[in-house]
Amino acid sequence: MYYNEEFETLPRPALEALQLKRLKGMLERVCSGVPFYRETFARAGIVPADVQSLADLRRLPFTYKQNMRDSYPYGLFAAPMEEIVRIHASSGTTGKPTVVGYTQKDIDTWTELMARSLVTAGVHRGDIIHNAYGYGLFTGGLGAHYGAEKLGASVIPMSGGNTKRQILIMKDFGSTVLTCTPSYSLYLGEAAREEGVDFRSLKLRVGIFGAEPWSESMRKEIEEKLNLSAVDIYGLSEIMGPGVAIECIEAKCGLHIWEDHFIPEIIDPETGEPLPEGEKGELVITTITKEGIPLVRYRTRDITSITYEPCRCGRTHARIARMSGRSDDMLIIRGVNVFPSQIESILMDIEGVEPHYLLIVDRKDNLDILEVQVEVDERLFSDEVKHLQSLTQTIEKAIKDLLGVTCKVRLVEPRTIVRSEGKAKRVIDKRERN
């Protein structure tokens, strides 16, 4: 089953010709419309006309998340504000989010790609989609929502939270498709059991899970406990949102990345050099149709590999492997992106707190939990419990307010956090990985 058979099965020579044509057009647009690209291209001594083949792409400079931060909020927009119809954002290092803008055409593209992704995952008209991705600045909820409507499925805009109500609605409304983070799906499963609701009696058939890393063994667990077929979806707000890539229900072996809109590359994160097919490296994406905020060779920091082998589903678009990590120190906690440096700057802003901290991420009852250990030195210490407790609450609240992540602060004795000579060990991630 295809949503847009022509484009999804476009023979590779035609697909690549289309990519090149769109790439050239996009480069002209960013060079005329975005000062940042005009300058970086000039510095690299390159003009759009130099790009005559897809292989020339590697001559272009990378775009980093930092470039988006530096141009906060709208500096990288290539379209005038009159044409921007939607703004989304994701969390940022210094409390300032990374902002993305969409023109109507961008929203249409996103909607189409999300509709394609849903069909690729085995969803069709008549399905009832229980969309538990968060609605708001986060792209998950609205992205999945528009795609579902476009497809003609019935979408229930649940958003996150209120788990009991989620279970009631899933059961009574006869939801057939569940979209949320993989960890939340397991949490729903546990909660349903406590409510005396058997997932096997529900009509759920497909689950589309993303926004955080998960593993094959987690897929097995979800499929068994929730009695559905679990599919991995990939996306990031900088590039578009959910629906950049998705597994097909036929093979569930790699995520098809929609190459008529994005050009993927896998590079060595240290050297920046492209890696051959099948080798693991950092995913770099160039958006070739976006108008609001087109990005040239954007460093996603996600580690994966790519294959151009034909897939049994018949789609000709390359497949990227399940994300196996990050090339930076970003953590994804309950779907929220968190950099240790963000926590550090929050701690430094609280008087007397030393930057000796350790983040411990774990998963309990299928939900990510973050513990922040902070050393208590003489300046912080008080002989009264209430002062120390108010200190932990202050830190917890600051982290919640600025990063949107609930954490538990644990005060520890001085010098209990290991000092290392090289890069300090700031994170212990106990969550299961591949």
Place this chain on the structure above:
Amino acid sequence: MKVEQISIFIENKSGRLAEVTSVLGEAGVNIRALSLADTSDFGILRLIVNDREKAKAVLKEKGFTVSKTEVVAIEVPDRPGGLSDILRTLDSQGINVEYMYAFVERCGENAVIIFRFDETEKAIQTLTGAGYNVLEGERLYQM
């Protein structure tokens, strides 16, 4: 009129309290009174010792976070209602007790209670004014 207490931050894990007491024992420091405030994650051990400087030095050397706090030692008549009278006197002046604990030794016929007030000076004035005996630190450390 004030007594110096040392406070030690202790993580809630096995062996930490034993570590503190053994460090003090080896240094020949005698614990005169103690209280342990505990939460689920950490504890605050408060001590009156015979040699504060030495106690502080050896604990810091072992990496503990130690602080000094001024507390007040008061003789409390050892009879029913003795403590209640003191607390009512303090309450009448709007003085709060942050925490309190009992001293091991008696002072003649009276018990000794260690108090930490929110307003230490006012508390001392109020209590001496009401006829209570506030003990000097030097006397207490050697009791």
